[in-house]
Amino acid sequence: MAEEVKLLKSWSSPFGLRIVWALKLKGIQYDSIDEDLSNKSPLLVQCNPVYKKIPVLIHNGKSISESLVIFEYIEDTWNHNPLLPQDPYHKATARFWVKFGDDKVLPSIWSAFIKQGKEQEDAIDEAIENLKLLEEQLKGKKFFGGEKIGLADLALGWLANLVPVFEEIIGMKIIDEERFPSLLAWMHEFSQVAIIKESWPPHDKLIIKFQALRDRHLAK
Known part of the structure; x- marks a missing residue:
């Protein structure tokens, strides 16, 4: 069946x-x-x-x-094509960065996106500190787990998808080549994987949607 x-x-x-x-x-x-x-x-x-x-x-x-x-x-x-490494330590490490992405990185970048003035500056400072930790994790690696896409890459994949949208809307670079060369290289590598690329929502539609969301937050 x-x-x-x-x-x-x-x-x-x-x-x-x-x-x-x-x-x-x-x-x-x-x-x-x-x-x-x-x-x-x-x-x-x-x-x-x-x-x-x-x-x-x-x-x-x-x-x-x-x-x-x-x-x-x-x-x-579904055990085939595992998203997590078999080694218990590496598995725990992947889960840690997945949680860090959702608990720390995403809220700080979202806060930087929906605020302005001093509040936005503080949020960007926090986001940059969080991103520095991801940068360290990626040094010398293609993906968070090494040579192959894994759970941490999927969980943090929104960085490649949404950060360029947020940057365009607020007119400010958050992930730049100087501070985050490894993170930028990962974003590019991740985006070029066929399964990832074919699922991207249209950039122009995302701009319209998130501009409206930002306007709504600022109006409050």
Whole structure:
């Protein structure tokens, strides 16, 4: 009997996109359902009654929510093309940087994007300190785990996708060649992988969407 795999996501969400990448790297066939988050479907509310957010993976009728939890589920369910190293220490290290990305890097860059003046300057300083730690991790490596894309790359892939959008909107460079040569090289390398490249949301549409989001935040 064929497996049923569905992914509830939105076209612009980096959290949904990282699951798209994971499924594609694993070679898992799935149905993609784009949600309108201003008018959530009954299916989304039913499958994720706690947070009512995307992404949600539905596997043979069972739903799994939260992208980092979905990552673990995918890795445990489909063992081929592993996203995590086998060595326990390297596995723990990858998980650490995944969590650091979501807990520290993303909030600091988002804060720099939606603020202005002194608040924005402080947020950029914090973002740069966080990015320096990623830069150190990437020195001498193609990807976070070495020569092959892994979980940390997928979790941090939004940097390659969204930072150029944010930089264009605020008219300021956050990740530059001088401070972050390894991080920039990784962003380019990651973006050129066929499975990643074919899933990129259109840059122009992202500019329009995130400009509107920024305007809304600043208006508050």
